[in-house]
Structure formats: C-alpha cells, structure tokens
Amino acid sequence: MLPLVNIALQAARDAAEALAHSSDRLDRVKVINNDPAEFLTSMDLASEKTILYHLEKAYPDHSFHSRASGLKQGKSGEPTWLIDPLLGNMNFAGGYPQFAVSVACQIDGVVQHAVVISPLVREEYTASRGRGTQLNSRRLRVGQATEISDCLISLDGDIADEVAVSMHREIMAANARPRISGCTPLDILNTACNRTQGGWAQTEPACSLAAVNLILQEAGGLIGSESGSPDLSSASELIFGNPKTFKQLTQIRSGL
Incomplete structure (x- = not known):
C-alpha cells in the first residue's frame, strides 16, 4: 500500500475509533451549529483534530481543507488533503449508525487517493487512481444492472x-x-x-x-x-x- 494511503488510514482509524466510542455517550456531544446546511458538532472538531495531527506530522508542507474548519494553506505545489471528519454528522448526533470519516489526497488538482471508514459497521474503503478500490481489502465493482426496474x-x-x-x-x-x-x-x-x-x-x-x-x-x-x-x-x-x-x-x- 502506498505511504500516503497508509498515513491516511492511520489518521482515519484513530478518528473513527473515537467517533465509535462517542456514539455511546451522545449526551456529551455538543451541537455547535444547528443550521441543517452547516450542522456541526463537537465531535466533528475532535475528529478533525485527530486526523490533522497525523497528516500534519507526516506532511507539514501540505495543504489541508476540512469541511469543519476550512482551508489551511501549505506550500505551493504540494498536495492538498480534503477531509470530512464526520460524514453524516446529523445521523451521528441523532444516534443513527450511518456515519463515517473521509480523507482524500489531491495532487495537482486531481484526487489520487481516498480512505473512508464507517466505524460501527467496521468498513474500511480505500482507493488510488488507476489502481482500483477495496472494501476491507476486497476489490469492489459496481453492479451490472441495465435498467433501474427492481433496483x-x-x-x-x-x-x-x-x-x-x-x-x-x-x-x-x-x-x-x-x-x-x-x-x-x-x-x-x-x-x-x-x-x-x-x-x-x-x-x-x-x-x-x-x-x-x-x-x-x-x-x-x-x-x-x-x-x-x-x-x-x-x-x-x-x-x-x-x-x-x-x-x-x-x-x-x-x-x-
């Protein structure tokens, strides 16, 4: 596995583990912004902090763009990390187990690597451009349905x-x-x-x-x-x- 993907996996795993633990104690989770268009919780920020700790430690010159806190600009020409620290944060806050951590690496304006972890169902997705995609190390392909009837x-x-x-x-x-x-x-x-x-x-x-x-x-x-x-x-x-x-x-x- 490529070093960039390994670092992203480590970051996402730590963040996902914290989210899984917090999902059992939602009384401790604070809603920071209750606007549905910009919904934000304390665990969005905590997850983001964990992810950035790993990525910034490994790649201090890179840029980091998170849904939670926006863009932190690095050196010109370096990759940019695109982060959603808590996909499905309204689900998470409501106790509905459909949420995940998302990390992608963009190089020269094109997303080249991706990691998504859904902790409660223990699913880890990884992909690198031109190398295919995996779920828990199993290669993925879309279905072969030819029309949406019965789909x-x-x-x-x-x-x-x-x-x-x-x-x-x-x-x-x-x-x-x-x-x-x-x-x-x-x-x-x-x-x-x-x-x-x-x-x-x-x-x-x-x-x-x-x-x-x-x-x-x-x-x-x-x-x-x-x-x-x-x-x-x-x-x-x-x-x-x-x-x-x-x-x-x-x-x-x-x-x-």
Whole structure:
C-alpha cells in the first residue's frame, strides 16, 4: 500500500475509533451549529483534530481543507488533503449508525487517493487512481444492472422540493425501490458496493465528496450533475450509478 494511503488510514482509524466510542455517550456531544446546511458538532472538531495531527506530522508542507474548519494553506505545489471528519454528522448526533470519516489526497488538482471508514459497521474503503478500490481489502465493482426496474435507488431524504418529490415519483413509476440513509456520501459508497444500483441527491461540499467519488469511479461507476456532466463544480444535484443506471437516472431527471 502506498505511504500516503497508509498515513491516511492511520489518521482515519484513530478518528473513527473515537467517533465509535462517542456514539455511546451522545449526551456529551455538543451541537455547535444547528443550521441543517452547516450542522456541526463537537465531535466533528475532535475528529478533525485527530486526523490533522497525523497528516500534519507526516506532511507539514501540505495543504489541508476540512469541511469543519476550512482551508489551511501549505506550500505551493504540494498536495492538498480534503477531509470530512464526520460524514453524516446529523445521523451521528441523532444516534443513527450511518456515519463515517473521509480523507482524500489531491495532487495537482486531481484526487489520487481516498480512505473512508464507517466505524460501527467496521468498513474500511480505500482507493488510488488507476489502481482500483477495496472494501476491507476486497476489490469492489459496481453492479451490472441495465435498467433501474427492481433496483434499489438511493434518494435524498433531507429535502422536499418539487424536484425531489418528482424524482421519487418517477423512480417509483419505473418500478425501482427507493432507499434513504440520510448521508449521500455513504449512498455513493453503497452503489460502489452494488448494495444499491444508483441514486439522486442534492450536492454536497467538495470535501465530503472527494473520497467517495474516487471510490465509486475506481469501482466502475459514474457520478455527474443533474445534467449528467462529470463536472461537479457548479452542480446543484448529483446523479450516480453504474454506466447503465446512471444514464437512465439522468434521463429521468432531464424529463422533469
């Protein structure tokens, strides 16, 4: 395993272990920002501190961009680490066991390495660009479904606007089976594992998507904007799946 990935794994494992322990004592967790768009808890910051301790110790010249505290600029030309210290933090705060730690390494503007750990289900995802992706050392590939009929399709349950309601209706009309986890990045991982065969959601911060996007792509999946574009920089929505289900979900979205 590459040194960058080993360091990221060590950092994520320590943070994930602390989150697992804290999930049994939620009375000690403080909500710092209760705005759903910027929800933040004391464990977001504690997890971030643990991750940064390992990464900064190993790579003091690198840059670090965390969803919790923003960008810490390093030396020009050095890699940037993209961190979400607590994916699914609203799930975590509510005692719902769908949360994880996410660490990605971006080199020359391209994400090259990814680590995601979901501690309560003991799952460790790793990926390096061009080298494939693994779950607990087992190689991952997306499923081979050719249409969404009878497939499990992830949906974003945190919004109820016209598009969300219409997507739910159209996916049901296509005889697919919607699933809602409360954490879009974990939905993307479920598609990489072929537990689900695709999904639709509102977009997420770049730090939250960096690792899971690489994992999905290395597993043979696709992710794009509401128009199907692979450029997510201006996307307001996300569509993901294997190549066939991605195309069908994009067609459903374009027909709304």
